[in-house]
Amino acid sequence: MISARGLRKSFGDFEAVKGIDVDVRKGEAFGFLGPNGAGKSSTMRMIASVSPVTSGELRILGMDPATDGPAIRGRLGVCPQEDTLDNELNVFDNLYIYGRYFGIDRATCRDRAHELLEFAQITEKAKAKVEDLSGGMKRRLTIARSLINNPEVLLLDEPTTGLDPQARHVLWDQLFRLKQAGVTLVITTHYMDEAEQLCDRLVVMDKGLIAAEGSPRELIDAHSTREVAELRFGVGEHEALAEKIEDLGERVEVLPDRLLVYSDHGEEVLAAVLDRGLQPIATLVRRSTLEDVFLRLTGRSLAD
């Protein structure tokens, strides 16, 4: 569906994307995971065929965005990072009028808009002003709008940023249903839980480059241990204490507020820490996540 080779994007002297290779297959949910400024959104805008490729090769649905932009955009759905809903139109018109831009006839547009209001669970808000919707509803309306042309590929740039946990789960459920229906999803996110929930395959991006690629499980297996023991000590003690326990796991990461000890047996690490007479304020043993993969690959956490 999408293939990129040596894809680059520069703005003046600043290089946002520094040569990436990506392949997205039909029907999968593909993720770009990385912190803010990693180059995810620039990549997405090139895929959306609204931002010209600086160099490298990009093919979307077998076409070149430089020469077939309008044809590609007609078959994509785009859910941008910031809501670009039209506040001057009501909820229904936001869908109906957007459909008209794709050249869909009026009757089909109306039917499709009603279906999508149903899908987004905002039917009762059809005549409401956009500005009266909650953040979650606006996001669902944006996604509904991006589906008006029955896209083959749906691009979602940070789909749940700024939403409360409940609204996120509603949205994830809808995206999952779309995937079941055969829509190829391309998602950028800086939330590792979102990437794990939604993505079949993902690339970890950092500073304009791809740091790793695979399924969430493969990435965790390849770059982290099965479990992680988190230890919280007093403020400023973590650096010094790390040296005393570095032999207990495969690796110890020092974060400002805690130590992470990577081991396949987290509980044993905890017991050993206590045996050495150390008394952490709080402890936690958990499974490794993509956050740990990112920390391992870049030396930084996703929130940085």
Add this chain to the structure above:
Amino acid sequence: MATDTTPRTSGAARRPTGTLSAREGMARQYDYWLTVYKRTWRGGVVSSFATPLFYVVAMGVLLGGFIDADPATLEGATSYLAFVVPGLVASHAMTIAVSESTYPVMGAIKWHKTFFAQLATPLAVRDLVNAFVGFVVFRVASACAVFMLVLAPFGVFESWWGPVLAWVSQVLVGTAFALLAFGYSARLRSEEGFGVLFRLGVLPLTLFSGAFFPITNLGPVLEWVARLTPLWHGVSLSRMFCLDTVDWSLAAVNLTVLVVLSVLGWFWAVSGLDKRLEV
């Protein structure tokens, strides 16, 4: 640093396959602008029709009542009202065009981001400019048409066909200024720039482009400055047609200037929006 960059082509020059025809690009946005019009026409009536009416009553009738000038000094008009009306409507066309192509353009780029949403569809930058300016020109055309019709019974027109051609020239003024203002707005980062445009652009043009008094009154140097302003060409056309005093060689120059400005304005608007929306 980028190691190699392919040359960028502007949205105006690029014609990718699958590009919509100009007509199709506009047609797809018809429902959008119709909805906008349904929502805003009432407010538009007040500003488009009431404001110039106030001007006509105050300047043309009340102030003009004190002016008892020889028609020769009023470019052939039999009264000050007949002199001021064609100029007023032309300058009003400019005011509507500029107002509708400033804040709304910045809004669609910066505040509501509607242009970004539209550009994620098969529409291209030039389609957005065409439909937006098309709507502004429609507003200008309808406002000027109603206004000219209202004025017809006051005996300010010398023929039936003259006011029709005057109206066409007013629409042309609106087109040129809408495109120029669009290009300016698309490049503007902050709305403070609009204050400059209105105070140092629109206001002096309104006052000194021959709408209210013959530019010969300005003295030889300023008169030539006035002749170089785009609005004067519109005022000149509008007045010659209304008063049936057409100097066809002058009319040809006036028309050429407005058409050339419109064409340049279109490229200026499309290139400005193209650069601005590429992020």
